[in-house]
Amino acid sequence: MERRSLLRAAAVGVGTAAFSGSLWRQAAAYPALPGPGPYGDLQPADSNGIMLPSGFTSRVIARSTQTVPGTSHTWHRAPDGGACFADGSGWIYVSNAEIGGGGGGVSAVKFDSGAAVIGAYGILSGTDRNCAGGSTPWNTWLSCEEVSTGHVYETDPWGVQAAVRRDAMGRFNHEAAAADPVRKVIYLTEDASDGCFYRFVPTTWGDLSSGTLQVLKEVSGVLSWANVPDPDGKPTPTRDQVSGAKLFNGGEGCHYRSDICYFTTKGDNRVWAYHAADNTLAVVYDDNVTGAPLTGVDNITAATVGDLYVAEDGGNMEIVIITPDDIVAPFLRITGQSSSEITGPAFNPAGNRLYFSSQRGTTGSSSGGITYEVTGPFRTSL
Template sequence: MRQLSKTTRRSFLKKSGIATVGFMGLYQFVQPNAFAGAAHAKAGYGALLPDPAGILNLPKGFSYKVISKIGQKMSDGLLTPGNPDGMGTFKGENSRVLIVRNHEISPDDLEKGAFGKDNELFKNISADLLYETGKGQLPGLGGTTTLVYNPKTQEVEDEFLSLAGTVRNCAGGITPWNSWLTCEESTVTPGSYDGRLDLNHGYVFEVNAAADKKLNKAIPIKEMGRFNHEAVAVDPKTSIVYLTEDRGDGLFYRFIPNEPGKLYNGGKLQALAITGENSRDTRNWSDLEVPKFQKNHPYKVTWIDLEDIDAPDDDLRHRGFEQGAACFARGEGIWFGDGELFFACTNGGEISAGQVFRYTPGAHEGKADESAAPGTLELFAEPNDKEILKSCDNVAIAPWGDLLLCEDDKHPFVVGITPKGEYYKLAENVGFRTEFAGGVFSPDGSTYFVNIQGAGLTLAITGPWGQRA
């Protein structure tokens, strides 16, 4: 275990809502009682025990169940799409959990789409609800599915397509008004894919969290900018939306809506800048000849207004940097906690193994007088040791306070960080050489949902949560 911070830690506890967020019953495995210890186990739940099914190693007392698999027929007659990624969870009726799940699928990856390998099921939906139809030949295969999960039976009772016609929906975030914001990690343009795409991509879309089996009309929130979006987090106090960008030279953004809770009514997009410091490059790569961004140091920030945010040349980050914005190494998952948010940068740090930042909004965040009490940015974690953490991606805060990170790696772990700054391993993917994605807790904290992306699996994990060693 390594101590991450000597400063007083704020509580990670969330105020409301939980997010990151077939084959039914194929595996349900309770781990055995004996196995040798593992590194950093004392900070968490103990050693990870070998899974006889060869899929997921977990600590003693924990179990998992595969609840969804690519290609199975859903309630709407379509097929469960592949490449599941970011997820959010919401309270449903009769103790059900609503899971809204992204799918990071490119338009030509037909075998992973909801419409079948020849798009033969595309005729069964209303094309006017899609954002991109691809001239009827190559509809956007990204988007979201919604699952209605019964935690008592550990079964999915309904599963349906809830957004379609988008490209590579990677992550997103929940809103305080009970919806999911899903982000396109793509900036493809009209004429792409052999001329079959008609529209620009690189936007955020909103999906209602509902069990109505309806396909939401896909409308881009263009004033949130066009770039290689990754994830978002909404401050429940202000409705300000914070956004990450999955680029090696990306920015960190915020969107101040004109009207709280109504993002389609427009707003202002800005980029974060560091106030009065020598370096505005946070990546800490060893070959950069700039001052290092120090750990555990709260840097004061300011925010820069951005123009021409539809960025036809995909240069929003470059123009923002020229204006003085800070640069980040592949911004990924983001999560809002108790008056602060955390976001991961997948290949930041001296050995490019990943970083976690903490942003604390100012007392007058987003208002004209915010410079009197500005927000602060802190490099919260950069272990520079791949045995501890590598390629951190999706982020979630557990109800009892731990930060959980999904690794984007061919041999990935779910890594926990306690409020004291100690690391531990919660889960290990031993069945498939592909990343974990979308880790998120149910609203009551009883179940942790996570995807094994390349395998097209969604798992539900239960156990003695909050009872760390």
């Protein structure tokens, strides 16, 4: 059997034997294979060094260690995970700072209805390597510390309420978070070569101060969730506490949409789909296919039409699109920044502007980070 068929067989063979509904229609074609993207070929790099499809344009929103234009706020170093929040007719983009030694945190940029920057400010400081995270249905940003004893901090994108450390969500090498409002849980990834996939079940939905941390298990091909006995992770790390816990090679970004939590693993360059309703798992993308354009998988988001956008950590500095009909193709490429990584992709509420950062920019250092906006004819229907 050729590699493509083997991978597709594996995709539908993990967890339960069959899928149902829309996931089955998608999973029957997994993993995604290279093909023409919905926006056509990339054009020569623009003045910002970004190659985009025809009709799309880019602009620089902020640069690390420099004042955000039109504000008095200095943008943080090493921008990482991010998300957008509706703010009246405008919106807010939040961005983590992946700086260690207490230099981490989160900053925000506020836009009016015309996408003009009207403010910038900090919403969390004094934390450690805030890598990715995730938004909640009650409009807070969960900022995750990527250290072995890392916490999750719940922050206010408007900067009015003080950030709160959510100890019940466990201490481990946190990467990203994604809220599932149907099952009322928060999925969590772990950036370790033998990391796990978790979910946090709050005692009360909308209140993350207490609840139960669970880890995904796989025994004889059957998936289940088990309580983590000691979420504090001391002296035994959370990933080592439950027998049969399913291990993932370097968990990175995750994004929930329509009963599916998509997440990435950098150690094997895969994009996964956990189908919550059926408790099944599939490989959406595996780079071990001919002509695979996506390597160094990292942060992930989705457009309203269902297209996944996956940012590369290294690779050739691309954001790659995976369509619902399982085609994978480059959407943009940043040139002249090979010592950086792309982080924090997020759409504004209208879905016509995409924000992201080059964490180390042209300098290759944390002080060289650049945060961008891309606008253009993003499709609204398939």
